[in-house]
């Protein structure tokens with residue numbers, strides 16, 4: 001049954017996850033304060049961040065203001081954050097989650113994700129992209145996903161995370177965790193948009209009752225700035241926002257292309273976390289519950305899939321050659 005007009009999806013543990021959240025990657029602390037405030041005003045109750053984004057403390061300030069002023073209760077919010085790549089060791093999980101909670105000024109997060117299946121060997125909490133004397137990223141070749149996941153489970157039992165999940169894992173890696181877990185992953189966050197619809201991975205997750213969350217749902221055009229910092233060639237970003245089929249469907253509903261792209265994923269039962277720092281676009285991206293795409297329109301959008309993965313993490317040198325590099329198998 002189509003319940004895409006509902007604002008939430010159910011996680012397997014009974015928790016409700018809002019179908020739309022605010023993405024915050026590449027937002028500076030000042031930008032994110034304004035964006036989170038605008039988003040909460042617009043009705044968003046789900047915020048996606050990560051220790052790596054270095055903006056948790058600013059997000060925490062806004063949340064605290066809203067809660068202290070009585071405008072919001074903690075339980076109305078759904079906050080996701082992620083273990084940094086340098087935290088992919090069982091003994092580091094609690095430490096990094098406690099740092100995130102301190103930043104966010106919260107007692108618990110609603111969802112804690114392992115950000116990436118490959119770990120980096122950092123010297124300290126601030127050394128997020130550790131490099132050796134030759135300037136090469138120091139990758140961890142000894143990490144063990146099973147023991148790492150056990151440390152994640154401990155966080156649920158300790159009440160620091162309501163649910164735990166994965167990001168950028170392929171189906172074989174997820175399977176290893178599902179087979180050995182006491183508390184299974186509730187969520188998988190991966191790249192997904194009209195040109196990269198991940199049909200097989202979605203079907204796999206559905207089988208295991210894992211809710212999928214799409215990052216880069218609008219094509220992540222701001223990613224170009226990020227890659228420039230690493231001195232790698234400009235990534236090819238998918239121009240889904242300019243697609244003529246999307247524009248035609250948008251016109252028919254008097255909506256924008258962004259709204260159609262988000263609505264398409266929502267109707268596929270995928271959670272979306274579009275990032276914006278513009279008040280008008282933050283509002284625009286939330287106005288996706290007052291129209292429904294027809295079966296024919298959904299089919300036209302599904303036909304746009306080009307299996308076009310653009311987040312390949314090649315800005316992190318050596319990562320594509322690591323044995324746990326997730327994107328060498330089809331899904």
Ligand code: NAP
Nearest residue numbers: 023024025167215216217218219220222258274275276277
């Ligand atoms: P995205 O949400 O697909 O795209 C954001 C870009 O689109 C920004 O440049 C934004 O610019 C622009 N934009 C937003 N709304 C728009 C609209 N209505 N019309 C036109 N342009 C619009 O890309 P993303 O930030 O890469 O992904 C979303 C979130 O997913 C991230 O912020 C992060 O929270 C998460 N993420 C997670 C991972 C992971 O490894 N787990 C990786 C990437 C992203 P303005 O800000 O100027 O509006």
